[in-house]
Amino acid sequence: MSVLNSENSLLLIIDIQEKLLNAVFNKKNLEKNSEILAKTANILQIPCIITEQYPKGLGTTIFEISQNVKTCTFEKLSFNALSNEEILYGIKNIGRKQIILGGIETHICVRQTAEGLLREGYNVSVIKDFCGSRSEVEHLAGLEIMKQEGCFIKTTEMVLFELLKTAKHPNFKEIQALVK
Numbered sequence: 618m619s620v621l622n623s624e625n626s627l628l629l630i631i632d633i634q635e636k637l638l639n640a641v642f643n644k645k646n647l648e649k650n651s652e653i654l655a656k657t658a659n660i661l662q663i664p665c666i667i668t669e670q671y672p673k674g675l676g677t678t679i680f681e682i683s684q685n686v687k688t689c690t691f692e693k694l695s696f697n698a699l700s701n702e703e704i705l706y707g708i709k710n711i712g713r714k715q716i717i718l719g720g721i722e723t724h725i726c727v728r729q730t731a732e733g734l735l736r737e738g739y740n741v742s743v744i745k746d747f748c749g750s751r752s753e754v755e756h757l758a759g760l761e762i763m764k765q766e767g768c769f770i771k772t773t774e775m776v777l778f779e780l781l782k783t784a785k786h787p788n789f790k791e792i793q794a795l796v797k
Contacts (some may be wrong), residue, residue, distance in 0.1 A: 619769045621742060628658045628665040629734075630688075631698060631720025631727050635676040639718040641721060641749030642756070648743045650747045654719070655685035656721040657777055664711045665693065668698045672727060678782040690692055696726045699733035708739075718768075719747030719777060724759030731763045738743050741768040744776055755771045 633651055637723045638644055648736050658665045665688040667678050672692055677683070682725075699705045716739045720727050727748050734741045744761050750756035771779075777792055786792075 619742070620739075621717065621776060623661045623663055623780045624645075625713050626663050626709065626715040627728070627781065628654060628663055628717045629665050629698070629708070629719075630655075630665065630667045631680070631730055632668055632670040632722075633679055633716070634669055635679060635680055637670070637675055637721040638679055638749070640751050642751065642753050643746075643749050647721075647749040647767050648679065648748055649720075650744070651679065652681035654673055654683060654717070654744070654747055654771055655682045656745065656795055657780065657792055659685050659687070660791055661691055661780055663717075663780075664688075664713065664721070664788060665678055666704065666707055666711075667724075668693050668701075668704060668720070668730075669765050670694070678753055694762065697729035697733045698726065699730060699737065700787040705733075705737070706789040708734075709737075714738075717742050717744060719744040722755065722759070723748040724762075728759045731768050732766060742771050742776065743768045745770050746771055746772050748780070 665686045667690040693701045731741050
């Protein structure tokens, strides 16, 4: 099933750290959508897991995310986040089957994590404007491969309105206001 349900979704944020963010071609858009999705997860009480690739060298998760979610943050060194057993256990322990996935870099850590999630039986929605790479070519190549592997490629706005389902949702106006 490709349409997201807030009761069965988990937001997985891969390595959106200052030093990495400053190197991506789509920095401003990624930063904006990071804040929107973090706020949405908080409003709709969607669990969130954040990974940080070698934070001693690359810094921590950007403020736009960290200020807006109550979450578990895991350090990692592997490109596939699920290679860290604590991360895999954290995802499994939450018990949600739909993963909303984004981060840096699209063609490396996001793609390898998406592949791992698919192998574990998860339904993976990759949010293309919530992902970034140093070059647009690499970003687009990563998205194409993830689509071929079975991920659903979506946008931030698509995700918001899939989660809401209806304009009668009690949080509709609050979430709609995030889309500027």
